[in-house]
Amino acid sequence: xxxxxxxxxxxxxxxxxxxxxxxxxxxxxxxxxxxxxxxxxxxxxxxxxxxxxxxxxxxxxxxxxxxxxxxxxxxxxxxxxxxxxxxxxxxxxxxxxxxxxxxxxxxxxxxxxxxxxxxxxxxxxxxxxxxxxxxxxxxxxxxxxxxxxxxxxxxxxxxxxxxxxxxxxxxx
Amino acid sequence: xxxxxxxxxxxxxxxxxxxxxxxxxxxxxxxxxxxxxxxxxxxxxxxxxxxxxxxxxxxxxxxxxxxxxxxxxxxxxxxxxxxxxxxxxxxxxxxxxxxxxxxxxxxxxxxxxxxxxxxxxxxxxxxxxxxxxxxxxxxxxxx
Numbered sequence: 001x002x003x004x005x006x007x008x009x010x011x012x013x014x015x016x017x018x019x020x021x022x023x024x025x026x027x028x029x030x031x032x033x034x035x036x037x038x039x040x041x042x043x044x045x046x047x048x049x050x051x052x053x054x055x056x057x058x059x060x061x062x063x064x065x066x067x068x069x070x071x072x073x074x075x076x077x078x079x080x081x082x083x084x085x086x087x088x089x090x091x092x093x094x095x096x097x098x099x100x101x102x103x104x105x106x107x108x109x110x111x112x113x114x115x116x117x118x119x120x121x122x123x124x125x126x127x128x129x130x131x132x133x134x135x136x137x138x139x140x141x142x143x144x145x146x147x148x149x150x151x152x153x154x155x156x157x158x159x160x161x162x163x164x165x166x167x168x169x170x171x172x
Numbered sequence: 173x174x175x176x177x178x179x180x181x182x183x184x185x186x187x188x189x190x191x192x193x194x195x196x197x198x199x200x201x202x203x204x205x206x207x208x209x210x211x212x213x214x215x216x217x218x219x220x221x222x223x224x225x226x227x228x229x230x231x232x233x234x235x236x237x238x239x240x241x242x243x244x245x246x247x248x249x250x251x252x253x254x255x256x257x258x259x260x261x262x263x264x265x266x267x268x269x270x271x272x273x274x275x276x277x278x279x280x281x282x283x284x285x286x287x288x289x290x291x292x293x294x295x296x297x298x299x300x301x302x303x304x305x306x307x308x309x310x311x312x313x314x315x
Contacts (some may be wrong), residue, residue: 010188010191010192013192013282014188014191014195016192016282017191017192017193017194017195017196017199017282018195020193020199020212020278020282021198021199021202023199024199024200024202025202027203027206028202028206031206031210035210038206038209038210039209040241041209042202042205042206042208042209042210043205045205045208045209046201046202046205046288049201049204049205050198050201050224052241053197053201057194057197057212060191061186061189064186064189065182065183065186068182068183068186069179069182069187070182072312078186091178091200096283103270103273103276104200104201104273104276104279104280105197105199107193107197107279107280107283107284108189108190108193108197108283110258110284111189111193111283112189114285116282120288122242122290123284123288124292124295127271127292128271128296128299130271131267132270133242133270133272134228136198136242136243136246138247139243139246143246143249143250144246144249144250144253144262147257147311147314148302148307148311151307151310151311152263152266152267152307155303155306155307155310156267156303159299159302159303159306162299163271163292163295163296163299166295166299167291167292167295170291170295171287171288171291171292
């Protein structure tokens, strides 16, 4: 794609994104008009979500910058592309488990890597493997016991690959 | 010199990504907060028959529409378990909470593609129920 067309596409995407944000702000305003209590609760919750997402987003945008600077399509296709093999699956599962912050904070980086050649199946696997949250395991043990936590963790790893395979079969 | 130009190009690409992803993520966060304030997951769980045979399905539905920290899903699942919901139901709830995102769907579709987002969420929804059954089966094999 030539640079001019890419810039126009980016501008169009940005415009649509801002329109979406204005639309949501409108919904918020209408809710505040008819139900101030709900809007106020939502605002508090939004503030708390925002404080959680900002550090994760900052990390993600640093990673995007580094990916734009150092990652080459050839490298990405080899390690996370359609022909990356077992190494690609293992890398996607491992990165998914180790990734921190909310799910939506990772969309920009994954979108960027997908555009550079990361396979949809591995994107799906990464997103699924995020269900296994290492810092929350002690809490899960507290609520449901060791046996359940170990079983669920092993199932998440297995199902994350299964999810990737299904996405590859259906979407690709 | 060449390195500096490469860095400038990388920064410009990153800013372009930032310009269209940040408003989407903020919009989705605001929608999620609004929905959670209007219909809290706890209220939704009281409306759905979680103890019935279709519990895993309802657990997955609740987890899919809910938004918030995964810790909330553990607390809610613990309460449902104590109230008589099956292990399959609570597992489906916990898993769909983190893998399916109906509220995040617009952001996922805009950034990763509509077809990918819809199919990924649909597959994850079915897998959440399947995992509920798988975990229950595996736990029944234990001592």
